[in-house]
Amino acid sequence: MLNYIFDILIKAGADVDALKLTYATAVPFVLSALLGWLFVPRVLLISRKKKLYDIPDARKVHKQPIPRLGGITFFPVLLMSFCLSIGIWMLMHLYGGFTQVYILIARFIMLAVGMMVLYLTGVADDLIGVSYKDKFVVQILCALLFPLSGLWIHDLSGLFWLHEIPAWIGMPLTVFLVVYITNAINLIDGVDGLASGLCSISLFTLGMAAAIKTQYLFCMISFSMLGVLLPFWFYNVFGNAEKGKKIFMGDTGSLTLGYLLSFLLVYMASLDKMGFPRGMLLMGFSTMIIPLMDIPRVMMARVREGRNPFTPDKNHIHHKLMRTGMKPFWTMVTLLVVTVFLIAFTVITVKLEVDKTLILVVDILLGVMLHLIIDHFIAKKEKQKK
Template identity: 25%
Template sequence: MLYYLLQPFAHDVRVFNLLNYITFRSAAAFVSALLLTFVFGPVIIRRLRAMAVHQVVREGTPDSHAGKGTTPTMGGLIILAATFVPVLLWARLSNRYVLLAMAVTAWMGMIGFLDDYLKLRQKREGKKNEGLVERYKLAGQVTCGLGLGLILLLFPISTLPGASTTLPFFKYILVVPAVAWAAWMYIPWVTFILTGFSNAVNLTDGLDGLAAGLMAIAVLTLGLFAYVAGRVDTSAYLQIFYMRGAGELTVFCASVVGACIGFLWYNAHPAQVFMGDTGSLALGGALGSIAILLKSEFLLLIVGAVFVAETVSVILQRTVFKYRKKRFGLEYAQQHRVFKRAPLHHHFELSGWPETQVVIRFWIIGILCAILALSTLKLR
């Protein structure tokens, strides 16, 4: 909005020429997002407390989490507001990369909001806190993935084929379907990535500050990739595919990073508010969509390695438990679990690590993964 209002005056007022630079608008979006969390965060938290919108403690969490049942949830509203307002102010809203990323984030956020709302209503009515029926939640996520995949397949937003992706560590290698009809398999591929990472962030959101901190690290890393891929000179120097318009996605990434860091002010241990599914599903959708738009789905396995590990721990725990229960009985299965508790962060909690120690160590691993991902720009 500010770009369209002020940029036409760049010839008369030279300072407005800064709006032509993605770096300036990204920095402005980051600062705006951060300030918005400080301004509106306390207002939203007070409102959530007044409405008794308290966290629903998940089954299977350690006993130390019992006291968190009085902490407000749905703080993802802070993240969404602090993300979208700066994007609307500083980004070029005609850019399809930005529009698609915003659409996916909003869609996933609405699914999460509905899930949180139903959990709270069921809690007040004395019912089991199941929230949105699992198959309905999954249907909403799959619908979003199918829609994004179909749009990218039929209406490619770059010079690269719609049904394609790239590989980290390799220069100018584009993975495309071997035959024309196989291009339609790109749609379920996008759906799998988007659904998988939205749920992965949701599973990771179990400790104070864990998901928000890891998201800031991961999105910042992808934002750097977006900026590089959107420049002709830099992409040529680093021998990666140039994607016209992708640089504008950096503004969106900067807004997400600012919103996550600002949210940490209230979500750091001991948390004053939790993001809930409203925030975790939206952030997971944002992370997945950014990687898909940049044709960097495989790179996401490195950038979001902690999210992947958390998800794998849950899948492995459930699969092995069901197998041992069927083969050896319930008692044996309960005594011989793969992890003390899943997701993975709870395993380390029950191993004696304090909550803050788990969070900081996972952040460190996230930073190492980000450095490894950035190293792929030169190791080609």
């Protein structure tokens, strides 16, 4: 039936590549969005009935208990929409973009295993709590699945004037980056819509890059996750807490998102003849430059103060913006706009073949300038109080 419909469209003059591109982006996105709108309200209902709340404290922005199991929908919806999209795709015989299928299957199975382990770890943390040491060990074990499946960074594409690197450097680097990205998303989740908004921008950027390069399988998984983030983001940002319509993603969601994004970035940066431009590693990391830069700054500040670098505090970039007097909503909007600007700058300069190390240095300097501007307004705000 589906193949018959596709044949009719072709006979009507539809372009095959355009049909594939439309399918790979629209179908998984719509499926995930519909499933998200179906599941998120029900998770809210269960959370309220079972009193599964994130309780406010001195470090948190919200002032009343909020359900924190929104992220429990991410992995199941991703799996359902992705598998449905692939199943329909194969029934319609749209096999373009599925090169080296046995390798792809192995790597996506490894991804599913790692995501499931982190998903269950996140659920345990949201319900009963898991120490940061235990979470760290689990993240490392899940990260090891990437090089185990043959997926690791072989080439830095001229970054730091390096190109092809040996396995004994590339594999540990890959594990480090997976753990780093996963924690970056987890730690930036402190303001409504910020972590999900940043991940949505990243998923859209990476998904469109894959679509343009006809990497349809890659595109499907990006838009499958993007779709479920849409209803969650709506409830997270615009939901009314007093009416029980607001929800957080919790560690279940942030760990799942961080792991998937690290998989996509490493995949695009690896030498698999996937057709991605060699500057994709840098362009991919520009989509998450704000949370990635925030981790070392916050940890160094904690060490200088003689505290454990893994202890939580209110020194993240979103906390700093709010100390200037900015409301949480506009804090989220500001950081998303800055992210879009940094992505555009990085993509344009990579396309112009500017030295990649120089691009990275400029990106870092722009991030430092942002913090200096924020510090200026914090000092101004504190001076007005005196």
